[in-house]
Amino acid sequence: MLSEVGLELPVRGVLPAVVAALGDAGAGVLVAPPGTGKTTLAPLAVADRVDGRVLVAQPRRVAARAAAHRMADLLGERVGGRIGYAVRGERRVGPDTRVEVVTTGLLVRRLHHDPELSGVGAVLLDECHERQLDADLALAFTVEARAALRPDLWLLAMSATPETDRFAALLGGDGAPAPVVSAQAALHPVERIWAPPPRAVTPDPTRVAPALLDHVAATVRRALAERDGDVLVFLPGAGEIAGVAGRLADLRDRVTVLPLHGRMRGADQDAALRRPSRPDGSEPGWEAADRRRVVLATAVAESSLTVPGVRVVVDAGLARVPRMDLSRGLGALVTVPVSRAAATQRAGRAGREAPGYVYRCWSEATHQRLPAQPEPEIATADLTGFALQLAAWGRPDGTGLALPDPPPTAAMTVARDTLAGLGAVDDDGRITGRGRAIAAAGAHPRLARALLDGAPRVGADRAAEVVALLAEEGVVGPGDDLPAAWRRLRAGIDAGATARWRAEVRRLRAALPAGTTPGQPTGTTPGQPTGTTPGQPTGTTPGQPGAGHRRTGQPGAGRTAGAAGRARGEDRPAGGTGVGEHLPDDLAAGLLVGLAYPERLARARRAGGGSYLMAGGTAAELAPGSGLAGSAWLAVAVADRRPGAPTARVRSAAPVDEATAREVAGPLLIRERETAWSNGDVVAREVVRLGAIELTERPLARPDPERVATALLTGLRQEGLGLLGWTPAAHALRARLAFCRQALGGQWPEVDDEALLAAAPQWLGPELAAARRRADLGRVDVTSALRRLVPWSLAGRLDELAPERLTVPSGSRVRVDYSDPAAPVLAVKLQETFGWPVAPRIADGRVPVLLHLLSPAGRPVAVTADLASFWRTGYPQVRGELRGRYPRHPWPEDPTTAAPTRHATPRRR
Incomplete structure (x- = not known):
């Protein structure tokens, strides 16, 4: 196949060495900088020498599709012939396909389904240096499958970074590293231009300042004026792309402004990845070939993709990465400064076809302070799905697998606890039958749980629609009202987002077990929606009851959502198939969100307000002007918290009612008898909670005396010994005991505040057992109680010694x-x-x-x-x-022999 391609790129000269290394060792590493052709030429060279299909794994869907189209173009063919691809929700292959480009996530799923990779002769892992979770798993699973089942399988890791020792060691066998073959970079220099904003912009992990977007747009205008060729602009996300595009709207009469990100339709991505071939611009969707282009892209354009015609890069210097707040169970995509390695990758886009320029929107001094490499996703992301994949592979803790880095212990503990709560793994971390069903859904475990458990409640179609909405965050659109976004997608207002959503709905609907209730409610269209990145979940466990708490019941599910609907007069029509399928859409959406994230169910702190407390214990706020304000309960799909902020900000949620919250978060629903010190006195009550949310309470008439005593001790330790009735005699006795301790040593008790509070059960035991409230402490005979501290052998000598x-x-x-x-x-x-x-x-x-x-x-x-x-x-x-001042009192010259007196001399009459 390679012989049919006349394109000469730097990697071509080393491909014979690559094939020879694979033939000798079965595995190898190809190091080739961006623009050298490794993604498109290496698969063709391997396909010439290996039996079976060549799988090329790419971390991103955009790159997978683009690589397949590029190879097919080089062969003068259409995709689906000898070159094919498969991404989530789309596959174009045929019986003659020799090279198939897949995402790393799909490769992982195929390995679970067929660890031998039947019919596959070689696996090429491209851009493995990016260290995404699926890429790490694909590498680890393929290495083990090759060692245990397929020693004839060729395995090639391809990287743009020369730091390959780690990958060579992981792919090697018998203690020897895999051979490494390196290609030289294309000889097109890129001139760096430092273009920091005129005024410093304060970094914010949750949003990009409008001032920085203004500066990026101004830098694009500068680049268009100073340089020739197309301009590729790197921005952290789709929102920022839209913001800069709006700021450049006045240029559209002479410049084509195109977005490029992973949430777009394939046809729209193609418009950015190919220059038009017809100068008259007659082909639908393509601009005239002689017009300059400004391509606004996310990190998808850093590697594996060549955007033709680009001679200038404008880099905003930001990247969007997943972060998991383990303590609060909140996961989100945050904005961070780009690493120096990623900045180099981005700059290289300008020199792929000719000498180029890169405008960096930061200073050279700032550049030196940037991290050298991006953090691997395994170090910062939610690991729930990762842990489920390990369990499904039979290695719950990942031990023995060829993982480039071990997963962090704390994040894995949270992930395993989450999976256990879903019933996906057993006590030993091994996958259960339910876990396999969750894994088979091809979504984040939390979303898969919502799909599987929600379909019987609200109907399979609505369950797939809402879960697709949660999975494909990019289709939600502006605002935090999830049901409103659902209605917009149904109406098809945004054609691109709706197409992606519908594709994902079809995929999720097909993943449901046969026989799931269709539940087609009025107003829905079967088989809608789509999904990209699983929503960031939480792995927190609600706080366990502390001292003074007694759990007396765990009701599990409360009233069903169907019962709640009937309570509102929403009777189910005769012949209906399930109680949940006739819930209003808003409540159905809330139920599904609650199934995915039960610890994010939230109740308003006050009626009509926008402040909430989530079941996991985190406070959350709606944005000012939110349409959800006033909802008594919310099921929060997405929330994030700025570092140091006391509350989280709700980004996406649906309203629910208390009955639905009780149903979907049954394991968080607890009934406790609680006796505690609160507001300055003992409070004894029976309380029902949903996690941290207190639902109901009633006073206890006969609280447990031991727990009352514990509460009183807590009060003493919080408010001090002043709660006791200290008489002068008690103060004097305490002082005498302190003197004995000072003068005579450790056999005498310590009586400072800290020691007395620590020993309170000993010297106040009977009084605490008899007390019931704060006032009883003020009536304690402290003098008698303190004497209990004195050992019996010393008690009789106290008056003698002190x-x-x-x-x-x-x-x-x-x-x-x-x-x-x-x-x-x-x-x-x-x-x-x-x-x-x-x-x-x-x-x-x-x-x-x-x-x-x-x-x-x-x-x-x-x-x-x-x-x-x-x-x-x-x-x-x-x-x-x-003596002159007090003449009536004796003042003898020798006081040692004078008679003592306490009286004065009587006055003479």
Whole structure:
């Protein structure tokens, strides 16, 4: 076949070496930069030498179709002859097909169906460096199938990056890497032009700033004015493509502006991928050949595709990648800066046919800070479908497979939990019969579950229509109202989106098991819709009941949606086939979304508002002006949350009612008896929840005393020991115990707040058992309770070691102040200490008491722990200052021999 092609491209010279390597080793790696012809010439060379069909796997549908058309054109044939292709929802092959281009997702499905790949002589994995999930699986499964079942199968990994050691090792056998063959790049230089915006644009992962789109459009105008040839513009998504196209609308009288992304119809993609061959422009849909073109493309144009006529690339510098918020179960496509490797790939589009130019909408300094390579999808994406594929292959954890990178543990745990909740895998992670049915649907496991379980409820056609709408996010259109988008597609307002949607509906409808109730409701057309990328799901599990919660029942499904309909007077006509098929469309859509994402069922926080709480525990907001505002319940299909934002933003949802929510999220429906500390007191109630959403509650007349005690302990730890009734005696005892701990060591209990709260069950046990509410804590005898902390062997010595009062020489019993455990204080009038040669000591004589000696008026005149020294040096000064002020009180010259007194000399009459 290659001999029939006269096209000379750089890869052609190394193809004999590629075929020889495959013949010798059975596997190999071809490294060929963009524009060298590997995608179109290598399959033809391999087909010349191998028996059986050559499968070429491409990560993207656009690239698969384009590669097949390109090879067929080189052979002067139409697609469907010796060159064919198969993508989701479309296959063009025939009995003479020798080369079939498929998406990596279809290759994975074929391997599940026929691991031997009967009739296939070679598999070529193109653009394997892009590291999409399906590409990783296709590589791993093909390597294992070749080793175990088909040693004669040729396997070639083709990459545009020279970092091939990893792939060579994965494809090699007996410890030796597979041979690597490299081709040189096409010799067309590309000049880089740095064109950052005049003012910095703040990055936002959920949206592209209009200011940046303005700048991209202005850069396109600059490129058209400064350079010749067609312009290829890289933007992150279809929305941005539409935005820039609108900004260039005034150029359409002299420039053809064409979009190129994966959500378009094949015919529309062809318009961007081929220059018109008729200069008069008479062929439908093609512009005149002499007009310049501006092709606005997503990352689908980075590799494997040659957009003819392009001499200039304008790169916005952004890429859209999947991200999974594991903690909230929210997955979304986010916008990130492009990697340096991807920027190089994009720039190469300008030099495929001649020297070119690339305008980069960022600075050279910013370029140096970009990541070197894009993150592999396995590191950031939702892995639920990936985990199901592994389970279906018989390797639930992927161990032993030739995966370029192992899946992250946390993401795989969430994925397996999700699959277990769907009944797709057993406790060991092995696939179940239901799991195989889900996998056979060819959609994300959550969407497959909605299809299989929703068809009997709402009818097979409506189930396929809504699931196709969820799978093909690109057909939804503007706004967050999913049923409104459904109605627009039925009406065929957007022909391109409707065609894709209908194709996917037909595929999903055919995937339903035979005998599924047709359920054709009024107003629908059989076999509509389509789907591209499975919606991003969540793998969260609702929070388990914490301390103080008791689960007393798990009702499973509540009232059925049909019952809800009858409650609204929507009786089913005689002869109907099922309760759900006569639900209104809005409620049917909500039911299906709820089946796919039960943890995203959401109830309004207040009537008529746009703020919601999802069953998974995440708060969510509708956009201002949303038509869904005021809905009491929503089934959220798509939501995302900006980093650091307290709530998620609802992007797509359908209204539901509580009965439907209870039905579709049965496993999340729990009835609990809950006794907890709430709003400053014990609250005991029976509550029914749907995940984090509280549905009903009623007070418990006789709560469990143990749980009441636990709640009271929680209250003490939250609000502090001040909840207890602390008398002066209790405070004094606590201080004495703290002194003993300080002076005598660890045999005495700690009585600081932290220690008392930690030991509360021990010293407050009987009081907590008797208490029922906050007020009861204020009546606790804290003094008696604290004594429980003192070991029995020490309890009798407390008054000896830390006496509450000390007898002074005058005979008075004065209270000791233990507020400072390191220095207990005795405040006593000076005249009452006459005759005391030294200060008293406590704690078995280890600690001297700090004397606060007071004047007759009770004011401190001296502080000392060394009374003997005070009598010698301090007292004479005090005597001289005070005896004139207090003449009725004794001030002897020798206080150590004077009689102590607590009385003054009586006045003379």
